[in-house]
Amino acid sequence: METVFGLVGDGFALVVTDTSAVQSIVVQKTDDDKIMVLDSHKLMGCTGEKGDRVQFSEFIQKNIALYHFRNGIPLSTAAAANFTRNELAVALRKNPYQTNMMIAGWDKDVGPSLYYLDYIATLHKLEKGGLGYGAYFLLSLMDRYYEKNMSVDKALELVDKCIAEVRARLVVAPPNFVIKIVDKDGARTLAWRKTVEEMSGPPSE
Template sequence: MECVFGLVGKDFALVVADSSAVHSILVHKSNEDKVMVLDSHKLMGASGEAGDRAQFTEFIQKNVSLYQFRNGIPLTTAATANFTRGELATALRKSPYMVNIVLAGYDKETGPSLYFIDYIATLHKLDKAAFGYGAFFSLAMMDRHYRSDMSVEEAVDLVDKCILEIRSRLVVAPPNFVIKIVDKDGARTHAWRETVKETPMSTA
């Protein structure tokens, strides 16, 4: 029941993901951060098989850092999206990564942007995107309420509407979500929306 979605506002982009690590009928943890900070101005939200998601997002993060180290300049968000798509396309013919990605970034020249990249290496630049079972409801809410000139407060309010809809409509809904933002000031965690707290393991 994974949910990852994002949107572009007036001068920022948001990526939101549930934080449940599940396998079959078991919930292993409810504070898994599925939105990776790639560099100072890029976010990558991912859904899919836990191993593929962790391995592939870390692979992209390290290669983005390597490019900046070698060349002295960071990849643009568009270049990062195309590199990610290329790696998924290459893997598709060998050992596919079962991972879907919402990539957000901020560039000085072009401002905020958001890219939809699925496991079969489809790439689209969009104003709003979503993956997982929650996409049915988050996309419906964003289609109705989204505006391209939204402020951060308006966008977060829309995110809260999406989360409420997901929690009320899905039979098994993720309890916790993380919201991250990227703008001219960089990529960072904006807030968590939690209904379940992790309990420490008993040592008795």
């Protein structure tokens, strides 16, 4: 029951994912960070099969770093999104990755931007969007409450509404979510929304 969503506000973009790692009917952990920091000003929220998700997001991160190392300039967010789409499209004809993602970034001349990218290499620039089972419920909330050039506080209010709706509606709802932001100051973790704390050892008697 994975969920990833994001939105663009006034000078920033947010990406939010659940943090549950699940195998069949077993919850393996509830603090699995699914948002990869691609570089200083880019984020990729990625969901899907665990092996594909981790391998593909690390592959993209390392190749973006390699481009910067070779050429001395970083890829723009649009270029990084198109590179990622191309890699998915190539893999689609060989050994497809079962991954869906939201890519967010901030560029000096463009500002914040957000891209939707699914496992069949569909790329689209958005101001708000989501993927996964939770998107069936949160997209309508975004249509109702999203405003262009929202402040961070207003955006967090909308994020909390979306998280509450996912928790209320999904029969197996993820308990924890991580929220990351990218703006002129870089990409970083903004907040966590937790209802379950990860156990550090065996339960006490």
